[in-house]
Amino acid sequence: MKEIVFYILAAAILVGGLLAVTSRRIFRAAVYLLFSLIGIAGLYFYLNYEFIGAVQIVVYVGGIIVLMLFSIFLTQGSGEDMKKPLLGRVIFSALAAIFGCGLVMSFINGHEFTYSAKPALDPSAENIGFQMLNTAQYGYILPFEVVSMLLLASMIACIVIAIKIKVPAHAILPDNPRYHDDIDLPKELVLEENEVVA
Amino acid sequence: MSLLLTIGFGPLATAIHNWVTASISNATGALATEMVIVGISLLLFLVPLCFFLGYMERRVAGFMQMRLGPNRVGPQGTLQIVADTVKLLLKEGLTPDASDKFLFNLAPIIVVVTSMLVLAPIAFAKDFQIWDISIGVLYMASVSSISVIGILMAGWSSNNKYSLLGAMRSGAQIVSYELSVGLSLITIVIFTGSLRMSDIVNSQADGWWIIKGHIPAIISFVIFVIASTAEINRAPFDLAEAEQELTAGFHTEYSGMKFAMFLLAEYINLFIVSAVAATLFLGGWMPFHIGHWEMFNHIMDFIPSSIWFMSKTFLIIFIIMQFRWTFPRLRVDQLLNLEWKYLLPISMFNILLVTVCAIMGWYF
Numbered sequence: 001m002k003e004i005v006f007y008i009l010a011a012a013i014l015v016g017g018l019l020a021v022t023s024r025r026i027f028r029a030a031v032y033l034l035f036s037l038i039g040i041a042g043l044y045f046y047l048n049y050e051f052i053g054a055v056q057i058v059v060y061v062g063g064i065i066v067l068m069l070f071s072i073f074l075t076q077g078s079g080e081d082m083k084k085p086l087l088g089r090v091i092f093s094a095l096a097a098i099f100g101c102g103l104v105m106s107f108i109n110g111h112e113f114t115y116s117a118k119p120a121l122d123p124s125a126e127n128i129g130f131q132m133l134n135t136a137q138y139g140y141i142l143p144f145e146v147v148s149m150l151l152l153a154s155m156i157a158c159i160v161i162a163i164k165i166k167v168p169a170h171a172i173l174p175d176n177p178r179y180h181d182d183i184d185l186p187k188e189l190v191l192e193e194n195e196v197v198a
Numbered sequence: 199m200s201l202l203l204t205i206g207f208g209p210l211a212t213a214i215h216n217w218v219t220a221s222i223s224n225a226t227g228a229l230a231t232e233m234v235i236v237g238i239s240l241l242l243f244l245v246p247l248c249f250f251l252g253y254m255e256r257r258v259a260g261f262m263q264m265r266l267g268p269n270r271v272g273p274q275g276t277l278q279i280v281a282d283t284v285k286l287l288l289k290e291g292l293t294p295d296a297s298d299k300f301l302f303n304l305a306p307i308i309v310v311v312t313s314m315l316v317l318a319p320i321a322f323a324k325d326f327q328i329w330d331i332s333i334g335v336l337y338m339a340s341v342s343s344i345s346v347i348g349i350l351m352a353g354w355s356s357n358n359k360y361s362l363l364g365a366m367r368s369g370a371q372i373v374s375y376e377l378s379v380g381l382s383l384i385t386i387v388i389f390t391g392s393l394r395m396s397d398i399v400n401s402q403a404d405g406w407w408i409i410k411g412h413i414p415a416i417i418s419f420v421i422f423v424i425a426s427t428a429e430i431n432r433a434p435f436d437l438a439e440a441e442q443e444l445t446a447g448f449h450t451e452y453s454g455m456k457f458a459m460f461l462l463a464e465y466i467n468l469f470i471v472s473a474v475a476a477t478l479f480l481g482g483w484m485p486f487h488i489g490h491w492e493m494f495n496h497i498m499d500f501i502p503s504s505i506w507f508m509s510k511t512f513l514i515i516f517i518i519m520q521f522r523w524t525f526p527r528l529r530v531d532q533l534l535n536l537e538w539k540y541l542l543p544i545s546m547f548n549i550l551l552v553t554v555c556a557i558m559g560w561y562f
Contacts (some may be wrong), residue, residue: 028300034347058343066343
């Protein structure tokens with residue numbers, strides 16, 4: 001019974017991934033990728049790693065796939081079928097996929113998996129949280145803080161890119177008296193005081 | 199009355215479990231049979247519930263606007279919703295010619311299946327729960343985020359401008375309001391120290407969190423009700439449907455039973471949101487207890503736990519239904535301002551406040 005569930009999940013992941021790269025319609029490709037990612041979350045639930053499974057759904061399904069679908073919505077002509085890729089590209093990407101698969105398989109076959117006598121680690125959310133903030137030896141506080149700094153930096157970068165600077169209208173449109181309010185401009189359009197337009 | 203007290207839902211579930219395991223020797227077969235029983239009983243509960251919520255919505259609307267609402271079919275119009283369902287069943291389930299037919303038919307299924315999945319960790323009564331998963335609250339927050347993909351899919355595959363606009367609005371709205379919903383759920387998780395639904399309910403045996411947790415709990419309760427109303431696309435946050443601008447938004451092209459599935463999912467989501475608010479803030483099936491007033495607590499225990507749960511849930515459903523007829527619809531920019539400039543900073547501040555309260559033990 002357990003094996004049947006595993007094979008169903010594995011088939012969903014593989015078929016979803018395959019259809020995602022072969023589909024001619026970009027929106028459908030994203031939906032097939034969604035099935036593949038949900039299958040991976042199912043695999044985590046199957047292994048009783050409930051916390052990781054839920055996080056997989058939040059991050060990949062609720063975040064990344066939704067962002068992808070959004071950008072597809074905003075893309076022009078994304079409803080039509082895509083052009084067939086060049087034969088050379090198909091051959092080379094197929095070769096890359098086969099060799100990548102072969103490399104991974106050779107590593108897995110070469111590695112000897114030994115059964116550990118130690119009891120399994122507790123995968124509960126409490127234990128994960130405790131390990132993440134553990135400052136003792138083998139605690140994960142340093143990587144955790146480094147990742148949070150990275151996230152903070154990327155958030156600030158997003159705000160800086162999206163920010164708008166207020167400039168008085170007469171600085172841009174001096175001749176027209178109708179424009180006397182401040183205008184919101186993206187930062188790159190604002191000229192420095194001494195800058196001369198070439 | 200005494201009969202009701204002795205036959206709880208917990209012993210009933212145990213009796214069914216014993217009966218199934220006794221009659222089916224194969225453990226896998228017994229588990230599969232139990233899953234089928236749970237699924238059928240869930241459907242038998244949900245469909246009448248959605249009938250009732252549809253009727254309730256129209257009567258509440260009538261009450262708020264000083265008119266009668268449905269009152270011709272059956273006593274007090276109770277059979278109106280049956281007539282509507284028969285009408286939806288008989289209608290043709292149209293699939294537009296230029297649509298992406300596979301995704302068009304898949305979208306309502308995804309939306310309904312997602313709402314059914316989210317029901318799993320809800321405790322309906324004492325010892326009566328489908329799946330007491332150790333990460334209950336996180337599971338609900340994560341699985342409910344799949345439903346936005348069903349809506350985006352419906353809007354895209356219809357090949358209709360209104361549907362596309364509705365889906366885009368809905369996506370922006372759900373993605374932003376998810377944050378506030380999650381942060382307000384975390385408040386109670388910090389107080390309880392557990393994500394498991396049964397632990398959260400049991401921690402309220404000496405008083406509900408909205409009373410025990412005082413200021414931070416009340417703030418997060420208000421934020422949760424506002425943000426979850428937005429997350430289930432109900433008025434005043436129904437920009438995704440906005441009849442006056444977008445005909446019917448993302449489900450413009452749907453008819454017959456496919457449309458009925460969106461309607462079903464909407465009412466199930468309304469029930470789920472109210473049930474979560476009732477469980478986290480108002481104690482779920484836990485009767486109204488006050489600290490160590492043994493006599494008072496004992497009297498309250500005489501009311502069955504399922505009645506406590508249902509009455510709290512319907513109280514919150516009633517409040518959310520009143521929003522619909524009280525506030526005008528928000529514009530898109532107002533909607534996003536409300537979330538990113540008000541609700542999110544307030545809930546982040548609230549997390550700090552609740553952490554201080556939990557560490558210092560400043561709760562009852």
